[in-house]
Amino acid sequence: MSSRLFSTFKIGHLExxxxxxIAPMCQYSAVEGSMTDWHKMHLxxxxxSGASLLIIEATGVVPEGRISHGCVGLYSDENEAAISRSLKFIRGISPIKVGIQLGHAGRKASACRPWDGQGAQSREQGGWQTVxxxxxxxAPGWPSPDALDxxxxxxxxxAFVDSVRRAARIGLDLIEFHSTHGYLISEFLSPLANKRTDExxxxxxxxMRYPLEVFAAMRAAWPAQQPLGAKITGSDFADGGITPEEAVIYVRALKxxxxxxxxxxxxxxxLDAKVPLGPGYQVPFAEKVKRETGITTGAVGLISDPHQAEKILVDGKADFIALARAMLFNPRWGCHAAVALGTEVRYAPQYARAQPKVWPPGANLGSLK
Ligand SMILES: Cc1cc2nc3c(=O)[nH]c(=O)nc-3n(C[C@H](O)[C@H](O)[C@H](O)COP(=O)(O)O)c2cc1C
Structure with a gap:
């Protein structure tokens, strides 16, 4: 059976x-911004998994741009060497393409690691001044950031440009510009966080001016044949915030x-956004952006079922599916999805005998379908 989810495609020149x-997922397990053994295991x-592209977690372009003190950075030679080691490790076991999400956490930086508590770190805990x-x-209880001059x-x-140069040196396949979730770039875009009276x-x-300035500088520093994309906000889910219509205008400018x-x-x-959580809740924004801009578009957000993912693609609502939680829950998600959709996916040779098609006759595969 042919499957759209398992059909080849290109992002820019990347096949x-x-x-x-695999959507970027913070692991809060770096030391001074440098990846550790945890990242090797995780990545x-x-x-x-059977996915074609793995995007490394939100990576701070400066130490103060990390979400927490455990977040990965790409601002020092040590950070660069640590990512390089992880990449070498991944390339030794899988042909998966590897990208990285570069960002700055803005007023949401200096936060506690989730398992250490909620909210911002105090100065005594090692917190820092945000911008x-x-x-x-x-929100109440969070420190006031300094307004950037x-x-x-x-x-x-x-710093974004320096990190792009480091990513190029490391040999990463793709860069994603972090332009959502209320971090610095989307703070500039959103009237809820941006009350500036200058241009x-x-x-x-x-x-849009600053986000586009940063994007243009990154593009100029990243080889033209290598893909540079963005994770964007389709909606702030709050009155007076970014709307899907604004998202379309921003994407046209990015394109x-x-x-x-x-x-x-x-x-x-x-923090008081009203997010209508439910399966595929952000897909309508992806569909609108794709339809109105023609850009290669990924859908993300509570997509967990292979048939759900397949239908989003068949219906033309997106070009690819990004998964976060479902992948953490089941790091062989792609292998299971291939079984569910009656198709095949590449296995590591060491795991070839795991493929249900080579299990002995009579094996019960019911729960895998
Ligand atoms: C553990 C975890 C860490 C995350 N870290 C990031 C991140 O670094 N960058 C980002 O853009 N989104 C991050 N997200 C959000 C996901 O990439 C994704 O957009 C969101 O979880 C919705 O997709 P899902 O329903 O498939 O999980 C994270 C989500 C999880 C669960």
């Missing part, structure tokens, strides 16, 4: 074996600046 992408396990477009705290904005833009605040054109794909996510800018 991919199927349309299953290595996901590399055997944002405007000096507005995320021109020099601060330039420094962060340059970077107010109209959508002004709010004109050389963006190869977008994954359409949302939320995270304010």
């Amino acid at each position: 991919l074996e199927n349309r299953i992408v 290595g396990s996901l590399a055997l 944002a477009p405007s000096a507005i705290a995320l 021109r020099a601060g904005m330039d420094a962060i833009r340059n 970077y605040g107010g109209s959508l054109e002004n709010r 004109a600046a050389g963006c190869d794909y977008v994954t359409v996510s949302g939320g995270g800018t304010v």
Whole structure:
């Protein structure tokens, strides 16, 4: 049986074996921004999932741009060497393509690791001063960020470029510009976090200006034949926030600046957002962005069932499916999806005997379908 999910496709010039992408997932397990053995285990396990592309977690372009002190960075030689080691490890076990999400956490930086508590870290716990477009705290109890001035904005833009150069040196296949979930770039885009009165605040054109400046600088530093995409906000799910219509305008501008794909996510800018959680809840935003911009589009958000993923693609609502939680829950998700959709996926030779088609006759595969 032919399956759309398991059909080949391209992001820019990058050829991919199927349309299953592993969404970036913070592991809060780095030391001074450098990946550890945990990342080898985590990424290595996901590399055997059957997905065609694995995107490394939100990676801070400066130490203060990390979400927590356990988040990965790409701002030092040590960080670069650690990612390089993990990549070498992955490439030794799987042909999966590997990208990285580069970002800055803005006013949501300096947070506790989830298992250490909720909210921001105090100074006594090692927290640091955050920055944002405007000096507005995320929510009561969160510290007020410093509003960025021109020099601060330039420094962060340059840091994005430095990280892009490091990613190119490491040999990563793709870069994703983190432009959602209420972190710095989406703080500039959202009227809920951006109250600036200069040319970077107010109209959508002004709010897009800094994100597009950073994107253009990254594009110029990343080889033209290698894909640079963005994870964007389809909706802030809050009154007065980013709307799907604004998302379309932003994506058109990104596309004109050389963006190869977008994954359409949302939320995270304010903590009282009303997110209509349910299967595929963000797919309508992906569909709209794809239809109105023609850019290669990924759908993400509570997509867990192979038939659900297949239908989103067959219905033309997205070009690929990005999965986070379902992949963590079942790091052989792609292998199971291939069985469910009656098709095949590549296995590591060491695991070839795991393929249900070579199990002995009479084996009970019912629960796998
Ligand atoms: C453990 C975990 C870590 C995450 N870290 C990131 C991240 O680093 N960058 C990002 O854009 N989204 C991150 N997300 C969000 C996911 O990439 C995804 O957009 C979201 O979970 C919805 O997809 P899902 O329903 O398949 O999990 C994370 C999600 C989880 C569960």
